[in-house]
Amino acid sequence: MVSFIIPYFNLPCDMLKECVSSIMELSLSKDEREIIIIDDGSDYSPINDLQDFRDDIIYVRQSNKGLSSARNTGLTMATGLYIQFIDSDDRLMTVAYESCLDIVRYKNPDIVKFDATDKPVKATSSDMQGPIDGAVFMRNNNLNAAAWGYIFRRDIIQDMKFTPGIYHEDEEFTPLLMLRAENVYITDAKAYYYRKREESIMTKRDNRHIIKRLNDMENIIIKLFDKSAALPAHDSLALQRRTAQLTMDYIYNTIVLTKSEKQLMQRIERLADKGLYPLPDRKYSKKYVWFRKMSKSSTGLRLMLRTLPVMAKHI
Known part of the structure; x- marks a missing residue:
């Protein structure tokens, strides 16, 4: 089972609904997925707009503490064998992400690394490499630190958390996570749609x-x-x-x-x-x-x- 952790804060609810819908479109059964939405103190709670998903989501509202804290709350609640972070203004690309789920199903990985796109492109055939030790991969490749670019086994996290209150929290978290992985599979599947927004933190x-x-x-x-x-x-x-x-x-x-x-x-x-x-x-x-x-x-x-x-x- 995969736990999908979605931090949410003051975004149009249509984006959040699109994000959740992209998970629901996957071939995972209800028993194989866990959708956790962490509302990090939004001015307006989206819960009433999520009634169509009420039987498929876990919704938690907390006081505003930032992205790291929201993710940490999700990690504390997650029960899935694997974890997938998704920003609430993004979505999964169904066909490409299915190829990543197949690696999870049949290869028993610690981590599956995939690519992202800022265009809603159609899926193309993708190459897969692995398994490879996480440290070996890092010694020979530059690392994309975005935490949403990985499906990872929950038990390799152990006591790891995101540092609250900072920017670039993924730059600290992801390399340390990779060092704990012995079986990493690398795919160039464009499985994640990353929505560029002018008002985002990095702009x-x-x-x-x-x-x-x-x-x-x-x-x-x-x-x-x-x-x-x-x-x-x-x-x-x-x-x-x-x-x-x-x-x-x-x-x-x-x-x-x-x-x-x-x-x-x-x-x-x-x-x-x-x-x-x-x-x-x-x-x-x-x-x-x-x-x-x-x-x-x-x-x-x-x-x-x-x-x-x-x-x-x-x-």
Whole structure:
């Protein structure tokens, strides 16, 4: 059985209904699915608009505590063998997601990783790789941290929770979850429809929001880096790659979002104090190699301040 956890907060109810309907359209029987909606203190409760699903959902309303807390509440309540997070403005792509469920049914995985799309495309044939150890995958691939991009076995979470009150909570949660998985299956099935919205958290551009985003990411990077030092070598190398990738993204976002040399140099100095700068000399990807070369000198950093993000389009 799969527990589908849907955090909800102040969105049009039609989006939530579409999200729930996409789960109901799957081949799972009522005994094989559990749909948990966590209303995180919305101004208007959607419960009256969900009467068509009243026998198929578990609805919980809590005071507003943020996405991490809503997900944690869902995890506490879930009884399914597997977990799937879904944002309430998104939906599952029926045919493509069925191929992921087949992996769950017949391969007994710890994690199934799939792709997302921002277009309601028709399903196409998909490739599958696996099983592969989670740390091996992370050592050889960049990781998409979005928690909704995975079906995962509930018992590998153990005591893991999302950190409340921060942005980018998936960047901390997902790599640590992957390290606990021994049987990971990778599919390029576009099984999740991700709806881009102008008013979403990641598109806000006010200064206070930007600074919080950057500060939260910096703290996550430091936590993962410190944790990597305490892990066995096999896992440590995997988490080091992820930390380096996040540090690259953090420097890039500092440049693009602030356009401030003062902000950039202050944050670079803090990274250096923690041993996170310069970036490790690794050939993780062409973009990483280029960015490491550009970012290791003050001249390169200033050049990127003047030219990003236009320059990045040509990498």
